[in-house]
Amino acid sequence: MTETAQTISDRIHQMLDDLTRAERQLALSVLENYPASGLGPLAMLARDAEVSVPTVARMVQKLGYKGYPEFQAGLREELKARGKTPIAKHDTWAEAAPSGHILNRFTEAVIDNIRLTLGQIDPASFDQACALIADEAHHLYIVGGRITHTLAEYLFLHMQVIRPDVTHVQSTSNTWPHYLLNAKEGDVFVIFDVRRYENNTLKLAELAHARGARIILMTDQWRSPVHQLATVCLSNRIVVPSAWDSATTIMLLLETMISAVQTLNWSQTKARIEELEDMFDQTKLFRKFT
């Protein structure tokens, strides 16, 4: 295990003592700003380290690489791996299962999706989206497609509690034009559209946009064509080892949004939630305890 888990930087450090003058000079220069300097041309590295070109060539072979390009490839690999957050480096999430088990492979992919999605999100846009959704002065429409209507429904169920004037529209239903009749300028549409993008959804978005509505789009990394009409576009990475796409990242953003919106509207929401709880108590739909 001393072999595999070792970074190139470690290996250089280790052999630092056995090196000759020029080699050590080179090694230290590589470590100086690691790994950037090793990723340039060989000649540049030689110049920066103030050693000759052949010295560099001999050195990389001493490190066990067949040539300089191979050494660079090693550095790039390392850099790629480092890009992942420490927490993301778990190779086994389900500790009892082998790392090749679908539980680990899938989770790994989802964590990656989350990392990349969050990394490229603009907090200002996100906040703006939350503000739009929280704005009770305008009606809120929530639109989902064939698969995504489940996410839309999830958002709807929560929004229904948090604020009045919420409607869930299913773009695959042929009744949606009726809803649009009531849409007024300034109304807010939360639209879910991931590949394969649905024509109905696009048409709905176009009509809504034409009526002066503002659109918040939840889509994938390739972005539904709706994004051209959207006020805010939140794109999620959805790639997993499966024949299907993943909605987990979208769900995460969704719940974060729900939490944020709720905070914005807390004074009103509080009363509404209490009322709802009362109603549930009365209907005895739920158990108080196990």
Place this chain on the structure above:
Amino acid sequence: MTETAQTISDRIHQMLDDLTRAERQLALSVLENYPASGLGPLAMLARDAEVSVPTVARMVQKLGYKGYPEFQAGLREELKARGKTPIAKHDTWAEAAPSGHILNRFTEAVIDNIRLTLGQIDPASFDQACALIADEAHHLYIVGGRITHTLAEYLFLHMQVIRPDVTHVQSTSNTWPHYLLNAKEGDVFVIFDVRRYENNTLKLAELAHARGARIILMTDQWRSPVHQLATVCLSNRIVVPSAWDSATTIMLLLETMISAVQTLNWSQTKARIEELEDMFDQTKLFRKFT
């Protein structure tokens, strides 16, 4: 300050809107593991992004560089500069947002949930659940509650494609007893029940159990009372900084299950999926591309 402090990654993000399909594909690939992928040979980048070599060449010029090597030099500069700043900062997921922003707080909590949930899952039970769900010899019932029916529906939509004989039952509906009339011994029930646990769901589970059905329960860390009747019980941690519980972890497990079941049934599923694609193509419900 908007000029100088701009990283290449920022610039790519900015122009993302104005890019064409192949260019965006390339841009996303560059950002995928940034900056490692941009430091390899041009041809390798092109291959990874699944675009042609000239596309990359055209793109770097569009970014304002005289050639690919100059672009790489820019990346190296950036990398060198980054190495000098104190590292840390890796605790934020949405890098552009302060660590106290809800995006980071919420994501942190969800990652925790995932880690803890996966850590205590028994892979054997999980595999058993998948096998039960994949078993086409028995009817599959999927049961959700007031909120969780969205998750149930999500599972249902996928299972519908993967195998025959699937029914989605909503425990809050008063029609569910009708479904149970058809339930036979050995049939499989996937039941979602998180707090607050629903009386209807428990009753349904009891009846199903009495008829000799096997129950797979998706619940929270405190486990719905249904768990005493369940063949397999998958409990999820669902605590987040919100007035609501999180379904993200459940969604993750769900999708993993879908992927696993699909692999088990691949021979049958393949044909079903192709058939479905054909039908979609014919109805023109979906767009092929942007």
Place this chain on the structure above:
DNA sequence: ACAATTGTGAAAGAAATATAACACGTCGAT
């Protein structure tokens, strides 16, 4: 003075890049 190390210069060879020409498909306008 000897051996090991290192640098110089050069040249062959390999690899990567830049560019051009052309074919194909998509999309929108007419």
Place this chain on the structure above:
DNA sequence: ATCGACGTGTTATATTTCTTTCACAATTGT
């Protein structure tokens, strides 16, 4: 439906750059 503009991939080629390796001189330490 037809045309043309546009984007893109393919193929091919010229050109540059980078790498590798050689022989040999210079330097250093022993």
